[in-house]
Amino acid sequence: MTATHTSELDDSFHVFDTTLRDGAQREGINLTVADKLAIARHLDDFGVGFIEGGWPGANPRDTEFFARAQQEIEFRHAQLVAFGATRRAGAKAAEDPQVKALLDSGADVITLVAKSHDRHVELALRTTLDENLEMVRDTVAHLRAQGRRVFVDCEHFFDGYRANPEYAKSVVRAASDAGADVVILCDTNGGMLPAQVQAVVATVLADTGARLGIHTQDDTGCAVANTLAAVDAGATHVQCTANGYGERVGNANLFPVVAALELKYGKKVLPEGRLREMTRISHAIAEVVNLTPSTHQPYVGVSAFAHKAGLHASAIKVDPDLYQHIDPEQVGNTMRMLVSDMAGRASIELKGKELGIDLGGDRELVGRVVERVKERELKGYTYEAADASFELLLRTEVQGGKPPRYFQVESWRAIVEDRPDGTHANEATVKLWAKGERIVATAEGNGPVNALDRALRVALEKIYPQLAKLDLVDYKVRILEGVHGTQSTTRVLISTTDGTGEWSTVGVAENVIAASWQALEDAYTYGLLRAGVAPVE
Numbered sequence: 215m216t217a218t219h220t221s222e223l224d225d226s227f228h229v230f231d232t233t234l235r236d237g238a239q240r241e242g243i244n245l246t247v248a249d250k251l252a253i254a255r256h257l258d259d260f261g262v263g264f265i266e267g268g269w270p271g272a273n274p275r276d277t278e279f280f281a282r283a284q285q286e287i288e289f290r291h292a293q294l295v296a297f298g299a300t301r302r303a304g305a306k307a308a309e310d311p312q313v314k315a316l317l318d319s320g321a322d323v324i325t326l327v328a329k330s331h332d333r334h335v336e337l338a339l340r341t342t343l344d345e346n347l348e349m350v351r352d353t354v355a356h357l358r359a360q361g362r363r364v365f366v367d368c369e370h371f372f373d374g375y376r377a378n379p380e381y382a383k384s385v386v387r388a389a390s391d392a393g394a395d396v397v398i399l400c401d402t403n404g405g406m407l408p409a410q411v412q413a414v415v416a417t418v419l420a421d422t423g424a425r426l427g428i429h430t431q432d433d434t435g436c437a438v439a440n441t442l443a444a445v446d447a448g449a450t451h452v453q454c455t456a457n458g459y460g461e462r463v464g465n466a467n468l469f470p471v472v473a474a475l476e477l478k479y480g481k482k483v484l485p486e487g488r489l490r491e492m493t494r495i496s497h498a499i500a501e502v503v504n505l506t507p508s509t510h511q512p513y514v515g516v517s518a519f520a521h522k523a524g525l526h527a528s529a530i531k532v533d534p535d536l537y538q539h540i541d542p543e544q545v546g547n548t549m550r551m552l553v554s555d556m557a558g559r560a561s562i563e564l565k566g567k568e569l570g571i572d573l574g575g576d577r578e579l580v581g582r583v584v585e586r587v588k589e590r591e592l593k594g595y596t597y598e599a600a601d602a603s604f605e606l607l608l609r610t611e612v613q614g615g616k617p618p619r620y621f622q623v624e625s626w627r628a629i630v631e632d633r634p635d636g637t638h639a640n641e642a643t644v645k646l647w648a649k650g651e652r653i654v655a656t657a658e659g660n661g662p663v664n665a666l667d668r669a670l671r672v673a674l675e676k677i678y679p680q681l682a683k684l685d686l687v688d689y690k691v692r693i694l695e696g697v698h699g700t701q702s703t704t705r706v707l708i709s710t711t712d713g714t715g716e717w718s719t720v721g722v723a724e725n726v727i728a729a730s731w732q733a734l735e736d737a738y739t740y741g742l743l744r745a746g747v748a749p750v751e
């Protein structure tokens with residue numbers, strides 16, 4: 215059995231996470247037992263009350279997960295939940311191997327999925343409506359007799375309620391009367407809207423008196439709203455998944471649901487201080503499932519508190535609350551200023567502050583930076599995606615037009631040789647001056663940009679050994695429509711890391727190699743600045 219539940223939260227409201235069961239049903243997610251254990255630790259750390267770990271007996275991985283989770287994880291907040299179905303028609307729960315596997319999992323809490331839509335009973339289960347009610351009663355009673363706490367997920371509840379409300383409610387009553395602690399109304403096909411959910415939950419609560427929970431899928435884009443509508447109607451148990459992972463388009467996203475409950479409803483659903491860990495935990499789970507975190511996810515996305523419009527920035531300068539619905543720190547996120555051609559003076563001042571560069575309230579200087587950004591963005595540069603190039607531009611203006619410089623390029627050249635056997639040789643030569651020395655370096659690479667990058671490194675590494683730590687981690691090219699009709703320009707964005715941080719730089723030119731060179735030069739210059747190397751005079 216799982217470790218004793220030690221959370222300071224009471225039982226009157228449940229945050230139930232099903233990332234490891236329904237979340238794992240998302241296309242593209244394929245979790246190992248080690249992944250599941252890692253996610254369970256993150257969810258427990260976040261402070262959810264219940265973690266549905268999977269369907270023991272359905273596959274060896276889920277069976278192993280339950281065995282190992284109970285041995286290896288000391289749950290501080292959550293209780294582990296096993297998921298399975300009601301017994302088969304015409305059999306006894308006590309003799310059903312699937313039900314036995316749920317007990318064998320050792321989980322103290324078991325969620326049973328039950329049919330509550332008459333058509334599903336007849337077509338999918340191929341049994342009678344009465345026998346389905348008996349399957350629910352028998353399975354719940356058997357698990358209760360074995361000392362387990364039971365939740366019942368009423369599959370397709372809302373569609374079933376529309377078709378046959380009395381039957382759908384009779385399934386809720388059967389579960390509750392047999393000893394289920396919570397009966398969860400599921401929008402399995404995800405087709406509901408908030409007003410419908412709210413009305414049905416309120417009626418079922420009034421008519422059955424059962425403790426109700428809510429489980430929503432996001433097929434209408436309303437899973438979070440539907441979950442909150444159910445809470446408004448009296449549901450006291452919400453089933454969600456981290457980052458909204460789940461079957462088809464996904465489930466109700468745990469993070470906005472919990473944030474809304476804590477910050478908008480004033481309900482204490484997490485242990486003290488855990489909400490501030492939400493952004494970190496969302497990203498950590500994305501890392502484990504190997505999916506890039508959505509930048510625009512509410513509350514936890516990197517863009518959730520990123521401000522681009524100049525008018526917004528000018529008000530934020532006075533008070534950040536004027537353009538933010540909460541203080542980002544409440545959920546462990548941070549406010550960011552984006553610099554682009556939509557920026558005004560206030561955006562630049564706030565960005566300067568964020569970068570630790572004192573603009574000293576110099577209106578003329580700030581105005582010059584605004585103009586320069588707008589002028590360069592018109593040519594195709596983009597500074598919201600190239601933070602390091604913006605910082606170099608800002609420092610250049612602060613120093614009266616003198617850029618931070620570590621080397622002076624005399625010339626560069628890249629050659630691509632097409633060979634008769636269809637292969638290509640790429641070679642680049644860079645000639646530059648650094649600390650009074652003229653350096654000529656040549657290198658080969660797997661493409662002309664890679665050859666240039668290597669030649670630049672060869673040229674500079676002896677003088678600046680700090681560059682050895684730098685790695686180019688991303689390279690993006692985009693062809694931009696020409697300002698004057700058919701002529702087009704190329705924009706290159708490069709991301710670089712030194713192992714402790716990452717920065718992006720931009721280059722724009724008619725020629726992709728020239729654009730890449732600009733972005734490379736900025737990347738290396740910024741890397742040296744970050745390493746604390748003093749620019750040469």
Ligand SMILES: CC(=O)SCCNC(=O)CCNC(=O)[C@H](O)C(C)(C)COP(=O)(O)OP(=O)(O)OC[C@H]1O[C@@H](n2cnc3c(N)ncnc32)[C@H](O)[C@@H]1OP(=O)(O)O
Nearest residue numbers: 269271272273299300301302327328329338339340369402
């Ligand atoms: C809405 C949801 O997301 S519910 C969660 C669904 N999750 C999954 O299905 C993932 C894990 N599932 C599996 O590994 C497999 O489907 C298993 C092991 C559970 C079952 O596999 P199989 O025995 O080969 O059956 P299969 O998947 O083809 O069909 C499911 C069976 O369960 C029956 N069933 C479906 N729902 C229920 C229910 N609530 N209560 C009892 N039986 C049910 C079906 O009628 C069908 O019975 P049949 O074999 O007599 O036709």
Ligand SMILES: CC(=O)C(=O)O
Nearest residue numbers: 236367369370400402
């Ligand atoms: C139980 C469940 O996952 C559903 O009905 O959607």
